Each structure stands twice: as structure tokens, then as C-alpha cells.
Amino acid sequence: MLDDSLWDKFLWDDCFLTKEDVPDTDTTPDEDESKRAQVFSGPVPHNASDPESADSLIASQMAKLSVADREKVYNDVHGIPDDCVEETSELIHNSLWGLQHEIDILPDKKAYNIAERLNPKYTHDREFRLAFLRCEKFDCHKAALRFVRHFQMKLDLFGEDKLVRDITQDDLDVDEMEILHLSNGRFLNVHDKAGRRINIIVMVKKTYKTDSCLRKAFYITMTAYRDIEIQRRGLVNVSIQFGNEVKGTSADNPDLVWKLPKQNQAIPLWVSAIHLCYTKEAWEGHNAMVKTALDKQSKVRCRVHCCGTILECLEELRGYGIDPSCIPVNNKGEITDRIKDHKRIEQQRRQERLKYPAPSTIAVPFCEDVLLGKGTPFQIHRGNKKLQQFVADRFKKYERAQKGAKKAVAHEIVEAVRSNGGLFLKQDGNRWVPVTDDVALLKVGALFRYLRLKNGTK
Template sequence: MSILNQSFNQQDSCFGFCNDAPVTNDSRPFHHMLKQMPKEDALPAKVKQEKQEMDNLLSQALTKLTFEEREEHQEVIHGVKDTNIEDESLLYPALQELESHLTNTKSDSVYEIAERMDPAYVRARPFRVMFLRATEYDAKAAADRMLRFFELKDQLFGIDKLVKDITIADLDEEDIDYLKQSFTQLAGKDRSGRQVTVHFGSLLGVLDSNKTLQNVLRAQYFVFMKALQSEETQIRGIVSIWYAIGNLHAKSPKGYYEHFMAGRALPQKRAAIHVCVDDMKQSAFCSIVVKVMPAHMRARVRTHYGSLTECKYQLSTYGILPESLPLDANGNINPDQQLRWVNSCMMEEQLSNAGQSLPKAFEPITMPNQNDVFFTGGQVTNHLGNQRFQALIFDCSQAYDSGTDEMKRQIIGDIIVRTHEVGGRFLKPQGKGANKIWEEVPTENLRKKIMQAFRNRRRRLDAFKNKATLIVGEPLPPDVVFGRAQRNPGNDLLLRLIKDQSQVYESLNRGVKIRLVEGIMKTIKDQGGRFLEPAPVKGRWVEVSVDNAKERISTYFRNHRRSSKK
């Protein structure tokens, strides 16, 4: 029987995040579940009920676990559990048990055909360990998954490719075209360094496409197996985001079952599952799917309801960076990252076939992680890696400015080491748009750039000292603090005043607008507020000039106008 046509037990998980319980001969339950979807006129109240019911299910799943199990699931889903360490003592007995299970179950299977074709391929230790990691060293589950894996591979690529790693050259033009449509993407790493994948279309299948289901499954097979080339991803697992918000709803249930069965065959370990929905049907179906999950999988599922902005915020609380979602400001898929990744895969294979490889310092990087430091020619960035880098510069600045040349070299070396320890690299951009990639800065240039960062900090500090007196201590509640990511109660007052006066501001000519700005400044000052900005000294602030404050408030009005138009 085809693996894509096998039925499964309702106690199995879904989306491919399943336990490896035996597959029964029951008919496909998802078809029955789809018939249970609420009617359009009953959806609003029903969705609220389904959401509450699903929240209860997820809560009940946690209550059925022991305290230690709950703690472990919480640590895993938030990425704070150290899963990057593998106990080698588990592997040898698990490999022996895996061989025993395969010997007892491989008869008349596609696995047996593959073993006859190339025993070294199917018995290779790294290949088998990948399946053990996916099932957390459950040898029987790993054996069952290996049997399904070869059956899936046969159906997608044919028996001739059973015992070779699938490359982009094994995909046809339609497969690659679907791959470039970006409906399934590797979306960088979360804050704990785990691979993030994003699936658009989510629960009810795939987005409308002129490709066949075979094209879709072949492309997605390539994406996941490419990710699983990393041992770190095999060990730490994958964080999956199923996204169906705005115009990214699946229009039909095409392929949902086949995706599920394919997911059961791939050697992937799911660390967490995040479902983002805003559509009533998607929400209701989500609750139905969660019901058939086993309790241990429900504990790792989180559902997020609302707009793109709301879901980004909720995901960020689990260590998933907002930029992990490859979407533009309007909520449409941004294909640039995926196109760069596909081009990089093609380049890598061409060089490999020619027996060539690029030096590590010049390898193209298409998906920087959150700990990387970007050198972007002075452009402002709120990237986490850059924030950490600037914090190191601030912390070490006094010792650096007063130190000897030898001490300065040691400080720079320590900053490099501390960045590398958290998985960060020092990157510079190459190219633009879809052709934009990142390259690691060579060591000889890196030290110069860090020295320049210290000089820039010192110059900014000198400029502040000449302009105004530094303010010690935290801003007062009425103060307005200018700058990116700066929030204070005084800022909230300023924003309310701008919102209330925006229409009046737009109706005035330029000469009169400044009077309105001055009135707003007076209101804030009457409350005891000042207009501040962070100084390049940690924990210090400086009061900006009156003209500077006027210009910034005028900018706030312009930004409000632009956001209102959107």
C-alpha cells in the first residue's frame, strides 16, 4: 500500500508531528472531521467555543503529565532546555536494537530493496542515527519510520534514487518552480539556535498552485532533508510555524492528508508547533486537529489568534524573532530569502560536482541567525546580535580607552570569542534584492571594524559631552525618550497628543504647524517632562535641544500620517 494512502489511528499526532504508533486500517478520519466544520452562519459563536475548548484541551494535556514532564515540555517549547548535548552511551545499544527491529520487519518492503541495492547506504551510522534522534532513541519507532521513509522516497523519486541523497538536480522544473514560490521555507533560527520552518496555507492543505501534489511533496522533501543535513537540527529539533492569516489561507483541503503521511516518514524531530490563524474555518479545524493529538504532543502545541502583528508578538515570547516570518509589511510572502536559498543550493551543488568549494570566510550565507553581527556601513539596525555587540562595546569601552595596545588586542579577541560562543558571526552584505547574500568578515578586517566601533562610541560620547550635561539615573515618568525601542509614560502622552491633533496639524500651513508643535512641547513640560535621548554611556541620558525636539515631534506627525494611509 502506498504510504501516501495509508490510513492512521486517531491516537496518532498530525502535521507529521506524530508518535509512531501502529497504523490501523481505519478510514481517513480527516474527511469525517471536515464534515464537522461549522456552517458559515454559526461560525462566530462556534469559533469562540472551539477556541475555549482547545485551550482546555491543551491545559488538560499538561495536567496529565508529571511535574517533571511539564517542566521539560515548557523548557523545550521555550528553547531553554539544553538539547544540544547527546548522550553517546545511548547510541550503541539503540543502533543494535534498531538493526534487530529492521531484520524482523523489513521483509517485502522497499527498505529491503534499498538494502540489496546499496547496503552501505542504508546501514551507514549517520543515516541511522538521524532516525534515532527523530524518535528520541526509540529504536522500534525509528525502524518503522525508516520503512516509511524508503516507501515515500520510492513514490516521490522512483526506485533508481532510493540509495542516493536527493539534490536539487533531482527535482524537475515544476518542482523547483514550486520551491521558489516560498510556501515552505527554512526561516533561520530562533533565539536558542533551533531551526525554524514556516508553512503557508497551514491546516487545510496547500495554497492554490498550478503544480501537482507530487511537485509540492518533492519540493518539501528537499527542504526538510536539506535542513536535516545539520546534526544540530537533528538533535535539537525543528520549530514549525503553520501560518494562515490574511490572504494566506488554503483555499481547499488539497493534500492535507498526504502531507501528514509524508511527515510521518521523514526523520524530523519537532521541538514545538505554533499555529497562527485568523480565519474562522481555520480556527475551528485547528481545534478538531488538536483533539486527535496524543497528550504528549498537545503539550508542545501553541495556537495564536489575530493579525500578523499580534501573532509576531506572541511568537516572540517563545524566542522566535519577528523577522523569522518572511512576510512584507502587507502580510504577503516575501520570496527574496527563499530565492537566495535556492540559488545558494544550486551554486553549492555546481561547485561540489566540479570538485570545488569556497573558502569558509567567503561561503554565501542566505539566512543569518539572530546572534550574527551585521556590518552595514553605518545603517541603523535593531538586530539582536548587533544589540549584544554594542552592549559589549559599552561594557569594555572604559578598559579599552585606558588600556595598552596589548590589552586592547585582548579585549577585541574576547569580544570575538564571546560572539562566537553564542553562535554569532560577523557578516557583511553582498549584492542587493533577491541576489543579496552575506559573507563572513575575514579575521584581519574584523579587528579593524571592532576598533572602529570603539572609536565611533568615543566620538559620540565626546559630541554629547560638548552638547549637554549627561543625566544620571532613569528618566522620570513624564519624560519623552527619543530613539528606537524607547518607551516611557511620557512617550505615551506624546503619541496620544499627536493622534488627537493629527487632523489639525495636516490642515495647517508650515509656518503655523510649528506653533502646534510648541504647544505640545509646553503640555509635556507642564507635566514635568523633559525631552531626552540615550547617551553613548550605559544608563545615562542627555536632554536634546529645543530645535531638535521640535524636529522630532514633526517627524512623529509625518510618521503618523504615513501609518494612517496604510
């Protein structure tokens, strides 16, 4: 591991290390990387978890940079503000045209072609494409490669039926929603000194399948990318690893450790800096694999912080433009704002429900949903309890209404549920299916009848 003093000398002294001094140990040739659409393909190098090999690989990439590029890397890593590209109408027009041209001449774009056939309106959305251009500072070739990689990654993770629509929480399964609610990987509502949003990844004492973690990470990224400032300035990743060993944690999965960093190549966001914070040497192999898996631009922007405690590691971030007090983690490595984050997740799902059409099936009901069925689990569900309150609040109005007007009161309640982002769901195997309006009205009517019997009214 190169310490800060060595890195600083490496960055500023052009005579310290030259291209000839360091063997090129990169396992992926430049020409292959410039054409490959696959994100997760390629074998894991036999020495991927070797710290010395990882640092030699980074040194090799640094040696290839010009003095100006090294200075850019230094500024990115240390949170020194960078001027954003001035987006004139001419630049945007020419870049969008150039992006399409570069997409057309790319040889490997199977997933993009499928998406283009299914819904060209989605693939040609102006703001969506601009996000990829901003990410690559309006380099049309790089943006085009990132764009087709995005669709290939999305196809690999979610399948063809979800390829040309935004992914929401309703698309996540039970494990993925559980990972989401762990709050261990997400964008904080804070920025570094360069104005870049901070994304944290905190290792937790539980293991999950690779695809579940990748799908959850994709969802998190694609809900954050709509922020234009993130598109223009990029983001900063802070990974926090604590404890005496990797075993039993979410990092105890070499396949995931290798694939997760590769998502950076296919998202419409620029990763300006990566900070790996850990307290024990047991994590060195894990971090070496992360650094090896990163693309070339991210490798040289990766820094390691190893101290006695997590808080000491986070304090080192101050020198890189990050206020450690904004990272919601205590000295035990525990996330301190989980309840607050759960409310944010709920609000996000509510907004998604109001924006997008109801899905055909759902794996995990929303807290505002009304679940049709008998028994205590249904009765105590928050959405069912809210429905009961809606019915109680309108009981007198319902009783006074004429026969035709009673249905209007029931409709009012159904709409009240939906305005909160709720759906009326029935169970179908291990999935939940939205019911029709008529079935929802029957449910509301049954509650009114139950309340009438309970009150002893005729």
C-alpha cells in the same frame, strides 16, 4: 480553541484534567501506530476539520502524559533550552546495534527491504542512521519505525529509482521548482531561544497538486537534516495564514492539509513546537485538520495564534522564544526576502551539481546550464550568455593557438561551465538531457567560428 491561560493551568495543575475526564477520541490506536510503516495511509476522520473535536483530541493526549512529560512539552513549546543527550562512543555503538535489531523485528518494512537490496551502503550509512537516533533521543524502537517510514514515504513520493540516493533540485519537476521558488516553505537561518532552527510555511494564493507539494517539502527537509544541531535540538514550525478565506490558496486542498503534517513521522528531525498563526476564523477548519493529522507527540506541541493582523500574531511568538523580527513576512502576508532566498536556492543547486553525478534527465534547467538550440529563449538564457562571455574572453587565445591546442581552449571553457554547476543540455520532449563532451566541444567551437565571422577575421 484552548487559550494560553487554560493551557498553562492544564500543563501544571495535575488535578485539572485526568485521563478519565476526557473521552479518548484518537482515531489511531497506540498499537497500530507503533507498527505502521505507511505514512499517508488511513482514512480522513469525518470530523477532522471540526475545531472542537481537534481540541478534544489534543486534550485527550495531554491527559495521558505524566507530569514530567507535560513539563517537557511546556519547555519545548516555550523555547526553554533542553540538555541534549551526551553522545558517548559507547552510546552510539550500542544504539546503532539496537537500531538494526529493532528494524529487523519490525513486521512492515517493504520499502526498506527494497532499499536494502538496491544499495545497502546507503541504508547503513552511519551518519544517516544517527540522524534518526538523535531525532528520537536514542530510543531505538522509535528511531527504527521512523527509519522504515522514511523509506516508505520516499518510495511513495519518488519511486524506486530514487529510493537509495539523495534527492536534489534536478529531481524536481516544473511545478515543484515553482513551489520551491515561492519561498513560502523553508528553513530560516535563525534559531529560537532554545537553539532550534525555524521552519516557516506561508500560505500563497495559488493551488498545487498534493504530490508536488509533498515532494518539495521532502526535499526541503532532507537538505536541512544534515545540520547536526537540528538533529539534536529539533526544529520549530511556524505556519502563517492570512486573508479572509482559504479558497484559492495553497491550503485549499484537504488531501494536502491532511498529508503534509504526517511527513513529520518519517523525517530524521524532531518537531519540537508547531505554531499556527492566522487572522480570520475561516482558517479554523484548516487548522483543526492540521492538528488532527499530527502524530501524538506533535499534537500536544501545537499552539494556535489568532489576532487581527499577521504581525500581531507573530508578536505572540515572542513569548515562545521566537523573535518575530526574524520572520520575513510583512503585515500583508507577503514574503520580504524572496530575492535573497532565490540566490540561496541557486547556490544550493550549484553545490548539489558539484557533489552528485549528473542525472540522466532534468525537468527544469539550472540558470548556469547551457541550452543547445536556436532562437531567442536559448540565446537569453543566463548560462548561454555566460558561455558567450567565456568564448569572447578567450577568443584571442583561441585564435593564436595551434590546431591541436584550440581543442584544449575549448575544453577549458567546458570545464568553466561545469565548475559553476552548469551542464550542456539538449531538449528531449518535455525533458532536458545532458550531452557528451564531444557535443559540448562542438557547441563551443561553433561559437568561436561565429565570433570570427562577426569580427571579420579569417
